[in-house]
Amino acid sequence: MGTQFFPNYSSMSAETPNIHLYILTPRTVATHHKETESQVSNDNLLTKENAWELVNVFFSMMGIRLDAGKILIVWLPLIALSLCLGNLAVEHEFLVEFAIACWAFYYVGMTLLLGTGIKRWMIQKFGEERAWLYFQMILGLMFFNVGTGFYVAALHLQGAFSLSPTLMWALVIPMFIIGFGIKYWATLVIGIDVYYYKDLFHEKSHGEWTEAGPYKWLGNPMYGIGYLHSYCLGIMLGSEWGLVYAAICHLSIFVFYRIAEKPFIVKTYLQ
Secondary structure (H helix, E strand, O other): OOOOOOOOOOOOOOOOOOOHHHHOOOOHHHOOEEEOOOOOOHHHOOOHHHHHHHHHHHHHHHOOOOOOHHHHHHHHHHHHHHHHHHHHHHHOOOHHHHHHHHHHHHHHHHHHHHHOOHHHHHHHHHOHHHHHHHHHHHHHHHHHHHHHHHHHHHHOOOOOOOOOHHHHHHHHHHHHHHHHHHHHHHHHHHOHHHHOOHHHHHOOOOEEEOOOHHHHOOOOOOOOHHHHHHHHHHHHHOOHHHHHHHHHHHHHHHHHHHHHHHHHHHHHHOO
């Protein structure tokens, strides 16, 4: 983006900025700024004009940006390959190994890509536009694979505990609706580019600060409540390993924030 947008402190205290809004919200600008390109109006979510955006947001969260253009020719086969690997893991019962690989690919890989000089090397090597496309594809595969990891992990040692169907659904249904619903709503507010860390990849802001949508009430909708649905499969299948895996992933996203995102927030928005 050619224009830089600066934080809007109009809603903050006149004496001191509400620093915790920045520090405690992991999704960097995804916390309190809204992307200015391809914004989705919360007042017209069901209109014909933004129906495509609603679908695109859903698939983008799953790991496939439908608006990515020609790179989908490479992107989609890689997603299919990931599915095949997941099926092989289930068929040959290397569930733990595959789940750990999914965890490492996403949380360790994302930390290295965004928390080190690798992203700058990519931009220097391929140019800003092409590097951004490649990064989105890699990150999309990470998103998709960590979702597969939750499923595979929940299959390991399933049936270790059991809940009555009534209790199980009483837990799973609200957890899924609230968790995924909050995350989806937050993504609509911030825009897909910010969800894919465009600001952090380019190491500059890409929007203006806001407290729209779930950010009116939650300081951390993406990494907090937005992770509730990741526990659902473990509960449904009675897998203690699935629940532990979800908890480790939940903790890992905050570790990623501390290592990769917080320094960017401080440098870009607090200095």
